[in-house]
Amino acid sequence: MSNTPDHLSIASLHLHPVKSCAGIAVDEALLIDTGLEFDRAWMVVDDQGEFLSQREVPRLALVQPNLRSNDLVLHAPGMLALHLQLDTVESRRRVRVWDDIVEAYDMGDLAAQWFGDFLGRRVRLARFDPEARRLCDAKWTGPIEALNAFADGFPLLVTSTASLAELNRRLAASGHAAVTMQRFRPNIVLDGVADAHGEDFFDTLAIDSPDGEVVLKLVKPCGRCTIPDVDPVTAVQGHAVTDTMAAYRAEPRIGGALAFGQNAVVVSGFERRLRAGAPVRATLSF
Numbered sequence: 001m002s003n004t005p006d007h008l009s010i011a012s013l014h015l016h017p018v019k020s021c022a023g024i025a026v027d028e029a030l031l032i033d034t035g036l037e038f039d040r041a042w043m044v045v046d047d048q049g050e051f052l053s054q055r056e057v058p059r060l061a062l063v064q065p066n067l068r069s070n071d072l073v074l075h076a077p078g079m080l081a082l083h084l085q086l087d088t089v090e091s092r093r094r095v096r097v098w099d100d101i102v103e104a105y106d107m108g109d110l111a112a113q114w115f116g117d118f119l120g121r122r123v124r125l126a127r128f129d130p131e132a133r134r135l136c137d138a139k140w141t142g143p144i145e146a147l148n149a150f151a152d153g154f155p156l157l158v159t160s161t162a163s164l165a166e167l168n169r170r171l172a173a174s175g176h177a178a179v180t181m182q183r184f185r186p187n188i189v190l191d192g193v194a195d196a197h198g199e200d201f202f203d204t205l206a207i208d209s210p211d212g213e214v215v216l217k218l219v220k221p222c223g224r225c226t227i228p229d230v231d232p233v234t235a236v237q238g239h240a241v242t243d244t245m246a247a248y249r250a251e252p253r254i255g256g257a258l259a260f261g262q263n264a265v266v267v268s269g270f271e272r273r274l275r276a277g278a279p280v281r282a283t284l285s286f
Contacts, residue, residue: 007192008190008191008192008193008205008279008280008281008282009190009191009192009277009278009279009280010188010189010190010191010207010274010275010276010277010278010280011160011161011189011190011191011276012025012181012189012276013025013026013027013028013029013036013187013188013189013274013275013276014026014181014185014186014187014188014189015029015036015038015039015065015067015187016039016040016065016185017038017039017040017041017042017065017067017072018040018042018043018044018060018063018065018072018074018125019040019042019043019044019051019053019097019150019151020043020044020052020053020054020057020060020061020227021044021060021061021063021064021065021074022061022062022063022064022065022182022232023065023182023185024064024065024066024067025276026067026276027275027276028273028274028275028276029187029273029274030271030272030273031214031266031269031270031271031272031273031274032270032271033147033155033266033270034128034130034134034147034148034149034151034155035148035149035151035155035156035187035266036155036156036187036274038067038072039149039151039187040128040149040150040151041127041128041149041150042072042084042107042125042126042127042128042150043095043097043104043125043126043127043128043150044057044060044115044119044123044124044125044126045095045096045123045124045125045126046121046122046123046124047122047123047124048096049093049094049095049096049124049126050095050096051095051096051097051098051150052119052123053227054226054227054230054235055225055226055227057119057121058230058235058236058237059118059119059235060119060235061230061231061232061235062076062077062118062235063075063076063115063118064076070085070086070087071083071084071085071086072084072086074114076118078118079114079117079118082110082111082114084107084111084125089105089106089107089127090105090106090107090108091105091106092104092105092106092129093105093106093124093126095126097134097150097152098152098153100134102128102129102132102134102150103129103131103132104126104127104128104129104132105126105127105129106124106125106126107124107125107126107127108125111124111125112124112125128149128150133147134147134148134149135147135148136148136153136154136155136265137153140154140219140220140263141154141219141265142219144217144219144265144267146265146266153220153263154219154220154263154264154265155264155265155266156187156188156216156263156264156265156266157184157185157186157187157188157222157261157262157263157264158186158187158188158189158190158199158202158205158216158218158261158262158263158264159181159184159186159188159189159190159199159260159261159262160189160190160191160193160196160197160198160199161181161189161190161191161193162193162194162195162196162197162198163193163196163197163198163199163260163261164179164180164181164184165196166196166197167179167196167241167244167245167260170244170247170248171240171241171244174240174243174244176240176244177240179228179241180232182232183227183228183229183230183232183241184224184228184260184261185227186261188216188264188274190205190280192280197249197260199218199261199262200221200259200262201284201285201286202218202262202282202283202284202285203217203218203282203283203284203285204216204217204218204267204282204283205218205264205280205281205282206280206281206282207269207274207278207279207280207281208278208279208280209269209272209273209274209275209278210272210273210275211269211271211272211273212269212272213268213269214266214268214269214272214274215266215267215268215269216264216265216266216267217264217265217266217267218262218263218264218285219262219263219264219265220253220254220262220263221251221253221254221257221259221261221262221263222259222260222261222262222263223251223254223255223257223258223259224242224245224249224257224258224259224260226242228241228242228245228260229241229242242258245258245260246258
């Protein structure tokens with residue numbers, strides 16, 4: 001690996017307000033104890049409170065959020081916009097995300113009907129209870145007690161432009177179209193990483209913010225399921241991304257799963273704002 005952790009910056013920041021729905025690029029985002037504010041704060045569940053994702057319902061990819069000062073606006077093909085007030089919830093309920101049963105709030109019948117009509121199945125929309133404490137796996141976080149909202153397992157996901165460029169180079173060599181970073185649903189995309197997947201070798205990231213320094217620790221390679229093969233524009237599921245990554249991205253640290261990006265937790269800097277373009281200083285893990 002020839003990469004040195006010099007001259008790094010945040011290429012882009014991304015929020016995914018509703019788990020498994022489309023993401024949005026933002027110029028800045030507030031860092032809270034569960035990651036970026038409003039990231040994976042809402043989640044679609046079935047009648048039993050089990051979460052749904054693009055793995056089972058690729059059509060979720062077509063739901064496009066827009067965060068405004070007072071509300072979250074959701075758009076989907078053929079649907080009128082759904083407006084959700086940021087300061088309004090309805091009844092309390094418990095939901096399940098992977099092995100965790102989590103305290104949450106139901107977002108009411110209108111939201112349930114909207115998602116049900118679009119997805120063609122009975123569902124509810126839940127919002128994470130900010131008072132709940134969903135802990136990340138200490139096997140990976142060690143002494144850091146990291147919290148998580150409705151993300152799969154960790155508060156932040158870090159990738160790099162270099163990693164996507166290498167994947168697209170390999171896709172092109174096999175006659176496939178290039179893909180965008182939307183497929184991988186990161187929070188922080190780094191620019192200036194010299195080698196593809198150089199973020200795999202980073203230990204910490206120190207990021208300048210207007211409020212002071214933010215320090216993140218990269219704790220686990222992000223194993224990939226079938227979601228990167230879902231086209232975010234059409235919701236059609238293919239196999240080119242998984243097939244291509246299988247040739248070079250099996251990660252022994254996570255049982256041979258295909259990895260793209262690194263899960264991260266916050267060491268310091270809560271209640272500070274991250275901004276696109278901010279300088280980043282990395283330390284290496286070896």
